Amino acid sequence: MWNFLYQLASPRTFYRWSGLWLPWIAASALLTLGLGVVWGLFWAPPDYQQGDAVRIIYIHVPSAFLSMALYAWMGFLAVLLLVWRIKLAGLLICIVAQVGCAMAFLALVTGSIWGKPMWGAWWVWDARLTSELILFFLYVAILVTGYAYQNKEQSDKIIAILTLVGLVDLPIIHYSVYWWNTLHQGATFSVFAKPKIHASMLYPLLFTLVGFLLYSLWVITLKARNEVLWRERRQQWVRALIEGEQQ
Amino acid sequence: MNASWVELASMGAYGEYVWSAYAIAGGILVCVWVSARWQRIRVRRQLTQWLKRASQ
Numbered sequence: 001m002w003n004f005l006y007q008l009a010s011p012r013t014f015y016r017w018s019g020l021w022l023p024w025i026a027a028s029a030l031l032t033l034g035l036g037v038v039w040g041l042f043w044a045p046p047d048y049q050q051g052d053a054v055r056i057i058y059i060h061v062p063s064a065f066l067s068m069a070l071y072a073w074m075g076f077l078a079v080l081l082l083v084w085r086i087k088l089a090g091l092l093i094c095i096v097a098q099v100g101c102a103m104a105f106l107a108l109v110t111g112s113i114w115g116k117p118m119w120g121a122w123w124v125w126d127a128r129l130t131s132e133l134i135l136f137f138l139y140v141a142i143l144v145t146g147y148a149y150q151n152k153e154q155s156d157k158i159i160a161i162l163t164l165v166g167l168v169d170l171p172i173i174h175y176s177v178y179w180w181n182t183l184h185q186g187a188t189f190s191v192f193a194k195p196k197i198h199a200s201m202l203y204p205l206l207f208t209l210v211g212f213l214l215y216s217l218w219v220i221t222l223k224a225r226n227e228v229l230w231r232e233r234r235q236q237w238v239r240a241l242i243e244g245e246q247q
Numbered sequence: 248m249n250a251s252w253v254e255l256a257s258m259g260a261y262g263e264y265v266w267s268a269y270a271i272a273g274g275i276l277v278c279v280w281v282s283a284r285w286q287r288i289r290v291r292r293q294l295t296q297w298l299k300r301a302s303q
Contacts, residue, residue: 041269052258055265059272102279106272113268117261215276222283226290233297242294 009086011228012237018221025218033211039204047201056114058204061188062212064107067135068170070100070216074142075167078160088224090156091231093163094146095223099216101139107132119183127176128184131169138166152231 007013040058047054074096080089111129112122123129142159149155177186188197188205195202232238258265 037269041265046259051261053261053264055258056268059268063272098282099279102275106275109271110268113264113271117264219279219283222280223286226283226286229294230290233294238294239298242291242298245291246295 009080009088011088011091011232012235014088015225015228018225022218022221022225025214025221029211029214029218031211032207033215036204036207036209036211039207044201044204045198050118053114053117054201056110057188057201058208060107060110060114061205062209063103063110064132065209066212066216067100067104067107067132067139068173069213070096070103071135071138071163071166072170074100074163078163081156081160082164087231088228090153090160091227092220092224093156093159094143095220095227097139097142097146097159097163098223099220101136101143103212103216104132104136104139108136124183126183127180128173128182131173131176135166135169135173138162138169142166 008017036058040055044055044058046052074093077089077093077096080086081093108129111132115124116122142162145162146155146159149158174187176182177184186196188195197205229238229241256262
């Protein structure tokens with residue numbers, strides 16, 4: 001197992017294996033996302049208080065969850081880069097940040113659209129909203145830093161350190177609804193506790209959650225494969241691959 | 248389209264909010280995917296040029 005993971009960290013092996021997984025990840029992402037969205041929009045019941053506005057939950061919660069989960073993954077990759085000097089981890093941090101930034105933006109926008117009919121305001125300086133906004137700015141800072149450097153190995157190390165510093169925001173986002181008296185509701189579901197929503201709403205939510213997760217994996221893999229090819233362009237296998245494609 | 252579908256699609260009083268949220272989400276997800284596909288084309292083009300220069 002460890003041997004396989006160690007081999008997968010080699011750019012060439014990653015490129016070969018990811019090419020095999022990609023169609024399956026893409027098909028699973030489209031299937032689960034499509035099913036979850038249709039279920040959430042048309043089959044799931046409206047909420048007794050919020051009416052049909054509750055249907056925004058099926059995209060808001062997955063995007064908010066992914067914005068945090070992807071950042072946590074970046075933290076793990078930063079450790080892999082700084083401690084074990086795995087090149088692929090450095091390359092992945094910036095790519096995961098691109099998708100994470102989109103997810104954080106989506107969480108903020110869908111939350112704002114949901115907030116207007118429910119709270120009467122597009123935005124409030126609530127602890128959950130503000131800490132999520134800080135996460136979005138962290139993503140932007142990481143991306144800008146990544147693009148600012150010509151030397152990619154140097155930029156990978158700097159954004160890895162920046163990522164580790166920013167990790168402190170994750171527990172603040174998660175516990176903000178418990179630490180402060182917020183307008184934002186508490187967690188909808190937790191891994192260890194019984195879900196607070198009915199199964200008729202929980203299942204479509206789980207489908208969109210898995211769909212968003214697989215979608216993120218899909219686009220991250222797509223982007224990572226491109227970056228691997230460019231960074232490894234001096235290697236013989238890349239030359240052979242490109243020349244083979246042209247013939 | 249029958250009446251029940253029209254009723255479902257109207258989303259009560261919150262149709263504009265729900266559909267706006269889904270349209271923006273769909274737009275962002277498609278844009279991220281398109282950027283990945285576009286990057287693939289760009290990288291292949293750059294690699295071809297780079298290999299051509301390197302072989303000269």
